[in-house]
Amino acid sequence: MSDFKINMSDPSQVSNSLSSRSLRVCVIGIGRIGLPTALSFAKSGLQTIGVDINEDLIEKINSGIFPLKDEPGYEEIFNQVLSEKTFSATTKIEDAVPNSDLILLSLPTPMDENNVPDYSALTSVGTKLSEILSPNSLVIVESTIEPGFIENELISIISKTQRLKIENNFFIGVCPENANPGEILHDFTNLPRLVGGINDTVSKIIKMIYNFVFSVDLIEMPNCKTANAVKLTTNVFRDINIAFISELSLMFEKLGIDTFQVLEAAKKKYNFQIHYPGAGVGGPCLPINSYQLLNTARRTGVKLNIIESGRQINEKMPDHVIELTKNAFDESNINFENANILILGVSYKPNVKDIQLSPAKNIIEKFQNLHANVHIYDPFFPASTIFGIKVEDNFENIIPSLDAVIIVTAHDDFKKIPISSFSRMRHSILIDTRGIVDPQSAKNEKLIFRGLGRGE
Numbered sequence: 001m002s003d004f005k006i007n008m009s010d011p012s013q014v015s016n017s018l019s020s021r022s023l024r025v026c027v028i029g030i031g032r033i034g035l036p037t038a039l040s041f042a043k044s045g046l047q048t049i050g051v052d053i054n055e056d057l058i059e060k061i062n063s064g065i066f067p068l069k070d071e072p073g074y075e076e077i078f079n080q081v082l083s084e085k086t087f088s089a090t091t092k093i094e095d096a097v098p099n100s101d102l103i104l105l106s107l108p109t110p111m112d113e114n115n116v117p118d119y120s121a122l123t124s125v126g127t128k129l130s131e132i133l134s135p136n137s138l139v140i141v142e143s144t145i146e147p148g149f150i151e152n153e154l155i156s157i158i159s160k161t162q163r164l165k166i167e168n169n170f171f172i173g174v175c176p177e178n179a180n181p182g183e184i185l186h187d188f189t190n191l192p193r194l195v196g197g198i199n200d201t202v203s204k205i206i207k208m209i210y211n212f213v214f215s216v217d218l219i220e221m222p223n224c225k226t227a228n229a230v231k232l233t234t235n236v237f238r239d240i241n242i243a244f245i246s247e248l249s250l251m252f253e254k255l256g257i258d259t260f261q262v263l264e265a266a267k268k269k270y271n272f273q274i275h276y277p278g279a280g281v282g283g284p285c286l287p288i289n290s291y292q293l294l295n296t297a298r299r300t301g302v303k304l305n306i307i308e309s310g311r312q313i314n315e316k317m318p319d320h321v322i323e324l325t326k327n328a329f330d331e332s333n334i335n336f337e338n339a340n341i342l343i344l345g346v347s348y349k350p351n352v353k354d355i356q357l358s359p360a361k362n363i364i365e366k367f368q369n370l371h372a373n374v375h376i377y378d379p380f381f382p383a384s385t386i387f388g389i390k391v392e393d394n395f396e397n398i399i400p401s402l403d404a405v406i407i408v409t410a411h412d413d414f415k416k417i418p419i420s421s422f423s424r425m426r427h428s429i430l431i432d433t434r435g436i437v438d439p440q441s442a443k444n445e446k447l448i449f450r451g452l453g454r455g456e
């Protein structure tokens, strides 16, 4: 490895280091987003090291076991970069960072039980960087953060040992991640990315680097905080619109109007953007991103009423799932006590193995509080225990003992279940919270069917 230290604020040095593949990259946090990022950098021929505190993950990776089986396309890249030796992983941040020119932070930005954003992974790594970052390095934050976090917090953390001075011998920018789990390779190679830097030269350098690795459109924003504001605005827009349609669907149900028919027709209007009602909004992005903006609002003495209401509506949707089920139970003259209820899907979104903030958890707890026996079937979690419940290994086998099935996640596999399977239940109660069952075929099959947002 060369000892020559690239000055990451000098466009011609960066450009030369890209063409000679001598730029050394370190990705800190190699989870759902950071690992594919690191693999893409390595695939472009740049020597890349991934750093993570999760020792099991590092051991797995270094033994050649790809941990993200639900990310199409990346396993091949993983095998390729391991055999070409452009990628390796370590838990030792103090070895990796000083030998790198470019540091990407793909650290988690969750929230606590009171919905307060938690930036402790970024601030603790920032403190470490203040001690070990080599002069003239560039730090790019890919994590989702509130506008102003870089300018008001992270820069002073990294500069606190006085060894490093921003724009003098260390440089920082952002390139917020915007990929969808399950489609990361597609999104990384197609979706435009936002770029913000501490100054214009840094922004141009970040664009040059991402263009080299991903060759997608790079949207240059005037600074870091504006880039992060765009990222949050796009996600929170979705959280609010899902809340809007979900709330509307509660009224449409009462009016006997099928929300899905409304949406199919509404989307024909050029400026309508479709969002679907459902059992709630989970995952590592939308709920947290809304709370991040609400946190910014609190700090700045502003009230963001729409975001606040949107969150309340989305968080109440699991209650409506219970109401729909109760209504179907009343029709069948049965009660929840010891009823066998199967939750079909626990992931927060279709076709991924991810239960972060999944509404399934809330729904399950509510059924358990009503003394129902809750079972889970989710093909993304074979032989696992989720929310304290052992996941069923065979859907067809368990059907005859069931009183009700609640579709919580619209995995593609569930769309292929023949409607007749549900009539093999002890009581044929089917609750579809995701609009994947045609109400007419449920009726033809004589199921006791409730579809969220469907009306009669």
Ligand SMILES: NC(=O)c1ccc[n+]([C@@H]2O[C@H](COP(=O)([O-])OP(=O)(O)OC[C@H]3O[C@@H](n4cnc5c(N)ncnc54)[C@H](O)[C@@H]3O)[C@@H](O)[C@H]2O)c1
Residues within 6 Å of the ligand: 028, 029, 030, 031, 032, 033, 034, 051, 052, 053, 054, 057, 106, 107, 108, 109, 121, 124, 125, 142, 143, 144, 145, 177, 178, 179, 180, 181, 284, 285
């Ligand atoms: N997953 C998504 O859908 C998605 C999409 C866009 C943006 N994001 C954002 O990307 C960022 C990363 O999210 P993710 O989903 O990849 O998270 P993740 O939890 O899958 O991965 C984060 C990784 O960082 C590691 N880590 C935690 N603290 C560390 C530390 N101090 N030092 C080194 N490693 C540490 C964890 O062990 C984990 O492997 C977040 O800000 C998230 O909001 C996520």
